[in-house]
């Protein structure tokens with residue numbers, strides 16, 4: 328079945344699918360218990376059966392990492408298992424009463440922040456896991472810990488709703504004071520990072536024993552129940568608001584993964600940021616002149632004839648040489664291509680940096696799953712952080728915690744010339760207009776694209 332575009336939009340509206348389906352990125356310091364929490368939650372919700380659980384327990388104790396057995400529900404590759412850390416974004420989905428949620432489990436380890444960026448840029452909400460054990464919360468929250476950086480990144484990438492799971496409370500005898508202290512310390516920082524207090528919720532949990540994830544009962548939960556009568560994590564997930572989807576704009580799918588599909592063709596996965604896509608449709612691959620035809624669409628492990636904005640998809644593509652597909656490329660309708668640019672202007676917010684940014688500062692530019700070398704080629708003006716008004720034209724330096732409009736130019740590396748990227752002004756397509764800027768492995772700024780100089 329192949330719908331005409333207007334019929335398809337009608338179909339999307341009727342189905343209500345423009346409003347359902349949330350994606351959640353799980354963030355937090357290394358070892359906070361993110362994978363354990365998600366693994367256990369999937370089990371509690373019936374998404375991991377006892378056999379898989381037993382196999383994970385057996386296999387993880389074989390390599391001397393039995394405390395990681397829950398995390399094995401999520402952490403995929405052998406290397407991840409042997410190192411006991413999550414490296415790429417693992418994808419899982421589950422249902423609560425009202426919601427269908429796709430989980431992106433972001434790696435907490437510092438060297439894997441680029442993967443976390445790719446995860447957060449595909450998410451609607453974030454679940455921050457913090458370790459309540461003595462000294463551990465502090466380590467994760469201090470400068471250099473990932474708690475702060477993850478929160479700022481998630482917010483800068485457009486995530487507006489946040490749940491904070493205060494984990495490992497068993498390690499501190501389920502003390503109410505410890506829980507309250509952690510919430511009090513985190514609250515101002517969360518607000519500074521740009522999350523609205525009404526869209527931030529806290530919940531005490533014990534991921535390893537499954538306390539207060541889907542239910543709060545049984546022996547393990549008794550100590551918590553002496554002072555906590557609030558919602559479980561699942562109750563909070565159920566109350567998240569699905570954001571409105573921009574399904575009337577043209578389709579945009581940044582490719583976040585590529586793999587050999589079953590049978591013929593190549594499969595790609597990514598998030599449909601805007602618009603709709605259907606089986607049989609031809610899509611342009613940008614940058615480049617190639618197109619591909621959508622053979623199948625998979626959403627939440629099911630084949631579907633079409634999908635609407637907000638879905639995390641796997642597309643089997645045919646009529647294309649796989650060599651033309653690369654992570655970070657954007658799929659879009661041939662009639663409505665994304666502009667390609669190697670020079671554009673952006674409004675940026677500068678993080679807590681040690682070395683100021685000057686004209687000519689060399690950086691790594693992150694746009695969805697793509698990261699490319701770039702230069703901050705011109706400092707156009709510094710801006711007031713709250714009003715956005717110009718404070719000073721042509722500033723010489725940009726210091727920490729300031730805001731500015733800058734020009735960014737993609738940089739060539741070695742012998743290869745800079746390849747333009749598919750990027751749109753934020754005013755045209757919000758999801759396509761967000762960028763992050765890193766320097767020497769540290770995120771130094773986040774921003775939105777203003778003007779794109781077409782190539």
Ligand SMILES: Nc1nc2c(ncn2[C@@H]2O[C@H](COP(=O)(O)OP(=O)(O)OP(=O)(O)O)[C@@H](O)[C@H]2O)c(=O)[nH]1
Nearest residue numbers: 358359360361362363394412413435495533534535
């Ligand atoms: N005591 C206790 N230990 C926990 C709890 N949750 C997780 N852990 C342990 O904490 C360690 C780290 O857990 P992971 O789930 O791998 O942590 P992570 O945040 O996913 O780590 P990365 O993937 O490396 O970022 C493991 O040994 C878990 O068994 C808990 O509620 N209580």
